Amino acid sequence: xxxxxxxxxxxxxxxxxxxxxxxxxxxxxxxxxxxxxxxxxxxxxxxxxxxxxxxxxxxxxxxxxxxxxxxxxxxxxxxxxxxxxxxxxxxxxxxxxxxxxxxxxxxxxxxxxxxxxxxxxxxxxxxxxxxxxxxxxxxxxxxxxxxxxxxxxxxxxxxxxxxxxxxxxxxxxxxxxxxxxxxxxxxxxxxxxxxxxxxxxxxxxxxxxxxxxxxxxxxxxxxxxxxxxxxxxxxxxxxxxxxxxxxxxxxxxxxxxxxxxxxxxxxxxxxxxxxxxxxxxxxxxxxxxxxxxxxxxxxxxxxxxxxxxxxxxxxxxxxxxxxxxxxxxxxxxxxxxxxxxxxxxxxxxxxxxxxxxxxxxxxxxxxxxxxxxxxxxxxxxxxxxxxxxxxxxxxxxxxxxxxxxxxxxxxxxxxxxxxxxxxxxxxxxxxxxxxxxxxxxxxxxxxxxxxxxxxxxxxxxxxxxxxxxxxxxxxxxxxx
Numbered sequence: 382x383x384x385x386x387x388x389x390x391x392x393x394x395x396x397x398x399x400x401x402x403x404x405x406x407x408x409x410x411x412x413x414x415x416x417x418x419x420x421x422x423x424x425x426x427x428x429x430x431x432x433x434x435x436x437x438x439x440x441x442x443x444x445x446x447x448x449x450x451x452x453x454x455x456x457x458x459x460x461x462x463x464x465x466x467x468x469x470x471x472x473x474x475x476x477x478x479x480x481x482x483x484x485x486x487x488x489x490x491x492x493x494x495x496x497x498x499x500x501x502x503x504x505x506x507x508x509x510x511x512x513x514x515x516x517x518x519x520x521x522x523x524x525x526x527x528x529x530x531x532x533x534x535x536x537x538x539x540x541x542x543x544x545x546x547x548x549x550x551x552x553x554x555x556x557x558x559x560x561x562x563x564x565x566x567x568x569x570x571x572x573x574x575x576x577x578x579x580x581x582x583x584x585x586x587x588x589x590x591x592x593x594x595x596x597x598x599x600x601x602x603x604x605x606x607x608x609x610x611x612x613x614x615x616x617x618x619x620x621x622x623x624x625x626x627x628x629x630x631x632x633x634x635x636x637x638x639x640x641x642x643x644x645x646x647x648x649x650x651x652x653x654x655x656x657x658x659x660x661x662x663x664x665x666x667x668x669x670x671x672x673x674x675x676x677x678x679x680x681x682x683x684x685x686x687x688x689x690x691x692x693x694x695x696x697x698x699x700x701x702x703x704x705x706x707x708x709x710x711x712x713x714x715x716x717x718x719x720x721x722x723x724x725x726x727x728x729x730x731x732x733x734x735x736x737x738x739x740x741x742x743x744x745x746x747x748x749x750x751x752x753x754x755x756x757x758x759x760x761x762x763x764x765x766x767x768x769x770x771x772x773x774x775x776x777x778x779x780x781x782x783x784x785x786x787x788x789x790x791x792x793x794x795x796x797x798x799x800x801x802x803x804x805x806x807x808x809x810x811x812x813x814x815x816x817x818x819x820x821x822x823x824x825x826x827x828x829x830x831x832x833x834x835x836x837x838x839x840x841x842x843x844x845x846x847x848x849x850x851x852x853x854x855x856x857x858x859x860x861x
Contacts (some may be wrong), residue, residue: 433534555605700726719770723758784809
């Protein structure tokens with residue numbers, strides 16, 4: 382964002398005679414060079430994804446060669462390499478990035494599963510027809526290598542693409558809280574790879590000339606207007622299609638619809654359907670099975686890491702290795718949470734020196750430069766390794782792997798009635814707050830992402846958040 386600001390000038394909008402306009406250089410009509418740059422950027426991303434899939438298919442060939450030990454099987458696997466790319470194209474795995482504002486590799490995991498199954502079964506058919514080898518000896522290995530390598534290599538390809546290509550230049554058309562929310566999300570999630578070059582009112586964008594001359598060399602228009610109507614939308618769709626500018630529209634009824642909605646179509650009629658029921662018993666059973674299974678495996682595998690951390694905490698400062706505190710669980714029931722100690726042993730007694738709970742503007746606080754944090758504690762917090770003992774809380778059923786973060790009982794007692802919804806589910810070791818901004822979120826933003834999670838509760842969503850947590854922890858962004 383900083384680099385974009387230097388190129389494009391100031392970005393913050395100002396009010397002129399009551400009308401918001403962008404404080405950015407006068408935009409020029411869209412040039413052929415800008416169109417070519419957009420196409421080149423998209424083409425380069427597709428080539429990197431194709432390269433990732435080809436490499437994944439070659440790794441499958443290596444696995445087949447090792448598992449079968451037969452030359453015929455290896456040749457059959459090599460012959461199938463072009464088919465892996467074809468199946469990925471048919472699954473739409475090369476085109477979704479271009480359409481969406483934010484597309485992550487974890488979002489396409491269902492399509493990758495289908496791709497891996499299709500490719501592996503096709504490889505098996507070829508091996509059976511050519512009598513290359515007994516396919517049942519290599520099926521599981523080929524599938525596992527395909528899905529794991531494709532996921533990792535595609536994620537790496539997208540990271541590389543974001544590093545070597547300039548971000549999209551986006552113009553936000555709109556005003557008020559909707560436009561502010563759009564800009565805020567682009568700041569929180571740099572993986573969107575978008576730089577905001579200005580903010581304009583929809584009417585201002587169409588005034589004193591055509592929309593085309595107002596947009597200039599932007600790559601994407603984000604329409605976030607509270608007063609969006611059919612005429613305004615039709616105008617921007619027409620212009621963006623003519624100029625080959627991407628268009629993203631944020632519905633003006635965001636607050637009215639809420640988060641527990643799904644858009645369906647009956648022929649050409651759009652229907653908004655609300656999720657107004659609680660999670661089914663089978664969903665809760667699967668969620669508990671996931672919690673216990675992952676917590677047991679992770680606890681065993683990470684036991685050596687936990688031992689090293691315990692020694693480091695003990696050597697770094699005086700006090701117990703494990704810190705325990707009363708937190709509010711499901712329905713507000715208190716329980717004792719466990720963490721590796723990251724602060725000096727008298728940190729609780731010194732809290733009043735920095736924060737007065739009675740005078741907080743909202744029932745939450747986070748100190749970015751807390752002097753009570755130890756040297757080892759600073760590392761543990763940034764890497765989230767201090768949360769490892771909470772696997773015990775998960776096994777005891779007091780917490781889940783995924784859910785809203787458990788808050789102190791004293792803070793929960795300050796909640797308004799409309800904020801207590803976050804107590805409807807078990808608190809989590811990780812959750813939407815950790816994945817969608819961590820310490821950078823305001824309390825209202827935190828409540829918003831947690832409400833969306835609770836109202837759309839599913840095991841699949843838990844798995845997605847667990848996958849996203851890994852990248853967030855490695856990056857350390859927003860951890861204090």
